[in-house]
Amino acid sequence: xxxxxxxxxxxxxxxAIDSDRIESLVHVNEVVPVPQSDPSIAGLFALRSxxxxxxxxxxxxxxxxxxxxxxxxxVVAEIGGHxxxxxxxxxxxxxxxxxxxxxxxxxxxxxxxxxxxxTASVDGxxxxxxxxxxxxxxxxxxxx
Amino acid sequence: xxxLLEEFIAETRDTLETLTxxxxxxxxxPQDRALVxxxxxxxxxxxxxxxxxxxxxxxxLSHAAEDLLSGARDGVVTASAGLVTAxxxxxxxxxxxxxxxxxxxxxxxxxxxxxxxxLAFLPTEMQDVETPTAIMLDEHEGDExxxxxxxxxVRVSLGLLDKLMSGVSDMVLARNEVSxxxxxxxxxxxxxxxxxxxxxxxxxxxxxxxxxRMQNIDRLFSSxxxxxxDISIELDKEIELRIEGxxxxxxxxxxxxxxxxxxxxxxxxxxxxxxSADERRAAGKDPIGKIRxxxxxxxNQILIEIIDDGRGINLEKLGxxxxxxxxxxxxxxxxxxxxxxxxxxFTPGLSTxxxxxxxxxxxxxxxxxxxxxxxxxGTIDLENFEGLGLKMTLRLPLTLSIIAGLSVRAxxxxxxxxxxxxxxxxxxxxxxxxxxxxxxxxxxxxRGERYPYAxxxxxxxxxxxxxxxxxxxxxxxxIRPAVGSIFVIDVANVIDNEELVVKPGAPLLMSTGLYAxxxxxxxxxxxxxxxxxxxxxxxxxxxxEFETSRTDAVSNHIQTTRPSALLxxxxxxxxxxxxxxxxxxxxxxxxxxxKFVGGKxxxxxxxxxxxxxxxxxxxxxxxxxxxxLTDGQESKYLAVEDxxxxxxxxxxxxxxxxxxxHEGVVNAFGEAVELINVFQYFEAVEGYRNSSSGAPxxxxxxxxxxxxxxxxxxxxxxxxxxxxxxxxxxxxxAAIVLSRDATDICEQSKDPxxxxxxxxxxxxxxxxxxIYRYDRVGLISAIEYKLAGGA
Numbered sequence: 023x024x025x026x027x028x029x030x031x032x033x034x035x036x037x038a039i040d041s042d043r044i045e046s047l048v049h050v051n052e053v054v055p056v057p058q059s060d061p062s063i064a065g066l067f068a069l070r071s072x073x074x075x076x077x078x079x080x081x082x083x084x085x086x087x088x089x090x091x092x093x094x095x096x097v098v099a100e101i102g103g104h105x106x107x108x109x110x111x112x113x114x115x116x117x118x119x120x121x122x123x124x125x126x127x128x129x130x131x132x133x134x135x136x137x138x139x140x141t142a143s144v145d146g147x148x149x150x151x152x153x154x155x156x157x158x159x160x161x162x163x164x165x166x
Numbered sequence: 167x168x169x170l171l172e173e174f175i176a177e178t179r180d181t182l183e184t185l186t187x188x189x190x191x192x193x194x195x196p197q198d199r200a201l202v203x204x205x206x207x208x209x210x211x212x213x214x215x216x217x218x219x220x221x222x223x224x225x226x227l228s229h230a231a232e233d234l235l236s237g238a239r240d241g242v243v244t245a246s247a248g249l250v251t252a253x254x255x256x257x258x259x260x261x262x263x264x265x266x267x268x269x270x271x272x273x274x275x276x277x278x279x280x281x282x283x284x285l286a287f288l289p290t291e292m293q294d295v296e297t298p299t300a301i302m303l304d305e306h307e308g309d310e311x312x313x314x315x316x317x318x319x320v321r322v323s324l325g326l327l328d329k330l331m332s333g334v335s336d337m338v339l340a341r342n343e344v345s346x347x348x349x350x351x352x353x354x355x356x357x358x359x360x361x362x363x364x365x366x367x368x369x370x371x372x373x374x375x376x377x378x379r380m381q382n383i384d385r386l387f388s389s390x391x392x393x394x395x396d397i398s399i400e401l402d403k404e405i406e407l408r409i410e411g412x413x414x415x416x417x418x419x420x421x422x423x424x425x426x427x428x429x430x431x432x433x434x435x436x437x438x439x440x441x442s443a444d445e446r447r448a449a450g451k452d453p454i455g456k457i458r459x460x461x462x463x464x465x466n467q468i469l470i471e472i473i474d475d476g477r478g479i480n481l482e483k484l485g486x487x488x489x490x491x492x493x494x495x496x497x498x499x500x501x502x503x504x505x506x507x508x509x510x511x512f513t514p515g516l517s518t519x520x521x522x523x524x525x526x527x528x529x530x531x532x533x534x535x536x537x538x539x540x541x542x543x544g545t546i547d548l549e550n551f552e553g554l555g556l557k558m559t560l561r562l563p564l565t566l567s568i569i570a571g572l573s574v575r576a577x578x579x580x581x582x583x584x585x586x587x588x589x590x591x592x593x594x595x596x597x598x599x600x601x602x603x604x605x606x607x608x609x610x611x612x613r614g615e616r617y618p619y620a621x622x623x624x625x626x627x628x629x630x631x632x633x634x635x636x637x638x639x640x641x642x643x644x645i646r647p648a649v650g651s652i653f654v655i656d657v658a659n660v661i662d663n664e665e666l667v668v669k670p671g672a673p674l675l676m677s678t679g680l681y682a683x684x685x686x687x688x689x690x691x692x693x694x695x696x697x698x699x700x701x702x703x704x705x706x707x708x709x710x711e712f713e714t715s716r717t718d719a720v721s722n723h724i725q726t727t728r729p730s731a732l733l734x735x736x737x738x739x740x741x742x743x744x745x746x747x748x749x750x751x752x753x754x755x756x757x758x759x760x761k762f763v764g765g766k767x768x769x770x771x772x773x774x775x776x777x778x779x780x781x782x783x784x785x786x787x788x789x790x791x792x793x794x795l796t797d798g799q800e801s802k803y804l805a806v807e808d809x810x811x812x813x814x815x816x817x818x819x820x821x822x823x824x825x826x827x828h829e830g831v832v833n834a835f836g837e838a839v840e841l842i843n844v845f846q847y848f849e850a851v852e853g854y855r856n857s858s859s860g861a862p863x864x865x866x867x868x869x870x871x872x873x874x875x876x877x878x879x880x881x882x883x884x885x886x887x888x889x890x891x892x893x894x895x896x897x898x899x900a901a902i903v904l905s906r907d908a909t910d911i912c913e914q915s916k917d918p919x920x921x922x923x924x925x926x927x928x929x930x931x932x933x934x935x936x937i938y939r940y941d942r943v944g945l946i947s948a949i950e951y952k953l954a955g956g957a
Contacts, residue, residue, distance in 0.1 A: 054579065054692045057626035066675075066684060066692035071335035073684040073692040075672040080231045104672040158674065 024120035028096060029149060031111040032079045035134070037152040038142065041116055044154075045098040050107060053090055059086055062157075064109060067096075074098065077157050083133055099154045108157055116160060117144050119151070139144040171267065176321060181208050183385065186257060186273060186392040189250055193395070197244035202750050203841050212260065223277055224263050230281040231256045249401065252284035254392070266906060269563040324418075327378055327455045334368075334375045335667065335686070338528045341368050342688050379419075383461050383468075384412035386421045390432060390459065397436045404443060404454045405436055411461035416468055420562060423542040424470075427535040431472050431558060432457065439476030439556055446851070449553065451475065468562045475555040479548075481507050488513070512536045540699070545586075570684070571666035573693065574643065574657040576622035577629050580693055581657075582666050582685050585700040589646045591660055593814055595639040601656075610642060610654040617644065618653040620705045622696075631658055638815065647698040653705055656744070662813065662835055664688075668695060680704060729815045733834045734793070735807040737780050743834055744842045745815070748792040750801065752809060757785040769803055778846045781805035811835070821928050826942050862953055863889045865900030869908060874939070877922075879904065886946050904951050908938065921948055 027038035028047075046069075052064035053076055064078040064087075076096060080088040088109070096107035123142045130138040130150050137157060138150040185208050192201040213228035231253060235245045259280055260271070266273045313822055341364065348361060350355075387409050398405045416424075440446075440455030447453050458473040485499045488510045499507065513591055514533040544562040551557070563586065570585040592612060593600055600611040601619060610619035619642075623630045641659050646652045666685040671694075675681060682697035753771070760769045760778065767778040769792065778792065779802055792803040811834075819830035819841060826841040855914040866884050868875040880890045888902075897903060903920045923939040937945050 052691060054694070056678075056694060057628045058679075058680055060674050063672075063674055066694070068686055068690055068692050071332050071339055071686060072685050073669050073671075073677055076859075102673070104670075106672065111468055118510075158672070 024118045026116050027119050027149075027151065028097070028116050029114040029144070031113070032109075032152075033083045034111065035083075036114070036147070036149045037138070038119060038144070038149045039097060039152050039154055040115070043099050045100060045105070045135075047113060048096055048098055049093045050090075050096050050109075051092055064088075064090055067107060069105070069107070070097065070104055073151075074105045074107045076109060079109050080111075082137065082157055097154070101155050101158045105160055106154075106158055108154060119144060119149075122152065171219060173321075174219060175264050175268050178212060178215075179261070181211075182257060182261045182264075182439060183388045184208075185387045186254065187390075189253060189257070190391040190395045193245050193247060193250040199239070202235060202238050206232065206239060209235060213443070214659060221263075221267070223275065227256050227260055227263070227277055227281065230285060230500075231260075234284055234288055243287050246287075249284075249287045251399075252280070252287060255280050256284055274585075289492070293495045320474045322378075325376075331375050331379070334372050337368050338372060338688065339686070339690050341365055342690070377415075379417050380415040381417050381418040381421055382412065383414045383421065383470075386416075386424055386428065387412055387459065387461070389425075390428070393429060394432060394436060394457065394725075397433060401437060402442075403440055405440055406454050406456050408456070409460075410458070414461045414463050414468060416562070420468075420542060423538065424560075424562070427560070428459075428470070428472075430532075430535045435474040435476065435556070439474040441477050445477075470560040470562070471557060473555060473557045478552040478554055478556045479511065479550045480552060481550070484508075484510060486792055504550075507546075508550055511548075512546075568665050569695075570663070570665055571695070572643075573661040573687070574641070575631070575659050575661055576626060576657050577631055579628065579662060580691075581622070582687075582693050582695040583643070583645070584682070584695070584698065585663070587645050587647055588643055589652060590644040592642045592644065594642060594656070595814070595816075597816075599642060610656075611644070612644065612654070617704050618651075618702075619656065620653075620701075621656045623658075625655070625704050627702060632905075639814075644700050645701065647702045653702055655701060655705075660835070665751065666693070666695065667886075730792075730812050731815050731832065731834070732812055733810040733839065735810065737782070737809045739804045739805055739807060741810070741834070741837065741839050742811075742842055743832055743839045744793070744795075744804070745829075745844060746812060748795045748797065748844045750796040752791040753792050753794055753803075755792050755803075756789055757787045760784045760790060760798060765807075776801055776803050778803040778805050778849075795847060796843075797848045800848055804842075804847065815841075862901040863891055863896060863899060864902045864904055864949070865891050865893075865897045867897070867903055867905040868892065872906075875904075875906070879939070882942065882945075888949070902952055919952065921945075921952060 026041040028041050028044055029036055029038055031037070050067050053067050055062050055065045056075075061102060062078055062081050064076040064081075066073055067076050068074070078087055080086065089110075094112050095113060096112055097113075098105060098107050100106075119142050124146065125141045125143050125148065128141045128148065129135070130141055134150055137152055139153050140151045142149055142151055185205060188201055188205050192198060192205065195201065209228050209231045213225060213232055216222075216225040217728050227774045234243065234249075234253065238245065243249065259277060262273050301431050304507060344361065345365070349355065349580050384429060390409065391407055392408045394405055435457050437456075440457070443447065443452075443453040446455065452475075456475045458471075460469075460471045461475070462469050462937045481504065485494075485507060487497055489499060493510060493513050494502070511532045512535075519691075526780055536546055539560060539562070542562060544560055547559040547561070549557040549559070554780050571582040572585050572588055572591075573580050575581075590612075594601070596614045602609045602616070603610055608619045610617045613628075621630070640656055642654050642656055643653060644654050644659070664687065666687065668683045668685055670676070671681055671684050675684075679700040680697060681696045681700065685694055685695055731743040732746050732749060733741060733743050736742045755769050759771060760767065762768075762782070762784050763775075767781045768775045769778050769782060769790075776794075781790070791806050791808065793806055795804055795810075813834050817833040820838075822828035822830050822840065824841075825843065826846055827843055829843045830839045831838050831842050866875050866879060866883075876892070880892075883890045891900065901919065903917065904923060905920060906923045906925070922936040923937060923945070924936040939945070
């Protein structure tokens with residue numbers, strides 16, 4: 023069983039996100055900050071008539087907030103009934119990853135451990151399969 | 167098949183609610199054939215569908231119920247409490263089974279016991295005659311039971327509705343964008359007409375879609391008679407329930423949100439409120455208790471009143487409880503106002519019931535009710551008539567998704583706040599406002615009342631925007647949160663008053679406790695909605711503190727040292743402003759008191775005739791909103807469509823092109839509006855008075871048919887306090903001679919009284935002293951100058 027994954031870059035690392043979880047890919051231009059909120063929230067932005075919460079993916083990995091550039095790329099996903107934009111550095115391509123490509127013996131680095139479900143080898147290079155829900159629920163998971 | 171089943175489940179659930187209330191009604195009016203018929207018809211439909219869908223248990227239950235009801239139709243059995251209870255038991259089981267169909271859970275099968283219990287009410291010989299009943303019924307179905315004229319409806323899933331709604335919101339945003347682009351690209355009449363048509367239809371569509379979410383409140387009320395019946399049987403009290411206003415429409419989510427609070431209140435009323443029959447008799451009341459539920463729409467609020475004629479709340483007892491439960495101290499209790507004392511019933515862990523019953527009295531209840539109501543933005547008020555009853559008023563916003571909001575600026579960000587919680591908006595420059603320092607913390611003192619205070623920027627930890635030249639003051643917003651006491655937040659300024667579509671925020675965002683959700687105003691920039699209770703706890707307001715009694719501060723009473731103006735919608739639909747100082751008060755005058763007499767629109771109020779300005783047509787009926795203006799001596803009414811708000815005239819007053827009509831153009835809440843020149847209304851009065859007391863005479867030299875002189879110049883002069891004459895015979899005694907005739911210029915040197923009016927605003931060379939004829943101020947001052955003896 024192979025499914026399609028979007029290869030994106032977060033904090034310089036290649037990650038794969040299940041394309042079924044992704045609604046769209048957008049450039050975020052205007053972000054309204056949310057004062058006093060968890061630092062993983064980069065702000066709010068409007069996508070058509072919806073208000074989406076923008077997640078600073080890099081913060082969740084490194085604990086360092088990343089400066090927001092105009093037109094930053096975000097992966098839009100619905101998680102737990104809410105729509106989120108997950109900031110990514112860049113996107114590459116959509117690839118198919120089958121079960122046989124999963125590298126069970128390779129564990130993701132500690133920074134990523136709470137976000138990544140598996141590691142797979144795509145065209146000879148390793149990628150981490152990212153669960154977008156972990157980005158949103160990340161802080162609680164880290165706290166636990 | 168699945169579709170059919172879903173349809174069946176949805177339909178059955180809907181009808182079951184109506185059915186239970188009808189059954190209860192039937193119990194009270196056993197002779198009502200129509201009710202029995204209607205109940206019968208429903209059970210029959212269920213039976214039919216069950217047979218078709220092969221649901222044997224439901225079939226057996228509905229079949230049995232049908233048997234009994236057909237007996238009732240034939241007059242073999244009559245409604246009694248026991249019988250109705252038995253039928254209700256069957257109905258409940260049907261409902262449980264229907265739910266089970268959806269969830270896939272099993273329901274314990276003791277159906278036969280229920281059926282037996284119910285059929286015991288039938289005379290024995292009736293019990294096994296199913297076939298004839300069924301046949302008889304089919305005949306009936308055709309004629310007298312034919313479906314009543316129903317409004318045509320279709321079932322639509324909520325998800326689809328929401329999608330439609332967000333689609334329409336998209337359209338609105340897109341429309342706004344188009345309108346911005348249009349304005350940029352300059353005017354094109356055809357395009358604008360087409361756009362305004364589009365714009366109107368989009369607006370209509372948005373209204374229609376929001377109506378689609380509305381539902382009859384009857385859906386909520388229909389389950390109450392049954393509930394009350396069960397309670398009253400359990401408590402052995404006779405209680406009559408009256409429901410009014412079932413036709414009020416509310417958002418469907420509101421119906422769900424209200425179900426629990428309303429049930430709680432009703433239970434409480436029946437259990438604690440209504441006394442036993444003996445007690446009632448002893449108190450000289452009708453032994454049958456009465457509970458009235460009234461729903462009505464008032465503006466953009468829904469009011470639900472629950473009125474019982476029971477014993478009310480015994481404050482003394484309540485106090486004893488509150489003190490023994492250590493909620494308040496004796497001293498505190500004695501200092502509290504009656505209202506505050508009453509409100510202690512909303513404190514968790516307090517109950518006035520003497521004994522705990524299955525229904526209520528465990529001390530959980532009213533606090534939960536209040537919390538639930540607050541969750542949907544509602545409030546609850548109590549009116550206690552000790553010994554005579556209790557009236558509870560629930561106030562709810564019309565919809566969950568749209569609130570009346572106030573947008574405020576803090577730093578360089580804009581936040582929304584629900585207007586429901588805003589008590590007053592007041593400028594920091596107001597003399598009645600003082601920010602006091604108390605050991606490093608700030609306290610706002612408004613008209614002598616002290617409130618907890620904080621800057622919104624501080625609360626949110628954002629940078630404060632510098633006060634600029636045109637904005638020298640900040641604005642205080644007095645907020646009454648749903649729970650806890652009043653507090654004040656200090657924002658840079660209030661921007662607008664608008665309807666906000668509330669969207670829930672992501673859990674991470676809500677966990678801050680400061681926000682109630684997000685919204686997307688028409689400008690397309692997301693906005694955070696502040697949560698009043700969240701702000702209160704951020705400030706550190708004691709949430710359990712009781713409201714101190716305070717005089718109702720209405721924003722209309724704001725007095726500022728700097729001039730304030732009232733923003734209103736004029737009778738021609740345009741927003742205008744008028745200086746607050748000239749307004750005496752606002753009155754609603756009945757249309758019958760308004761008449762066009764003596765060339766003016768006048769209102770006869772309290773025996774006096776007062777002129778009405780800016781009202782072109784006397785309305786046929788209804789009330790007309792009038793602002794009573796006064797210059798200290800004379801009063802005038804100014805007709806307005808609506809009064810919007812008060813603001814301070816601290817911005818620049820840009821000169822108007824028509825100074826006689828408008829003092830200038832000012833900025834009101836980010837919008838340019840005309841500031842009305844009040845003198846136009848009063849100067850007419852002056853002219854009228856002066857004409858009889860030897861005002862200077864102006865002779866206007868013109869031909870018989872000179873329109874401008876007769877229609878424009880003469881009224882202006884009259885209004886300015888001069889007598890006007892067109893009669894050549896008056897020329898010699900006139901103090902001023904006005905003329906547009908160029909030949910008069912030559913005579914000017916001979917006759918100093920002549921004032922020449924020219925047609926262009928440019929000064930014509932060699933024209934001598936002339937005034938542009940539309941330069942009203944120039945003209946009047948030239949006349950004054952000449953009268954004073956100048957040349």
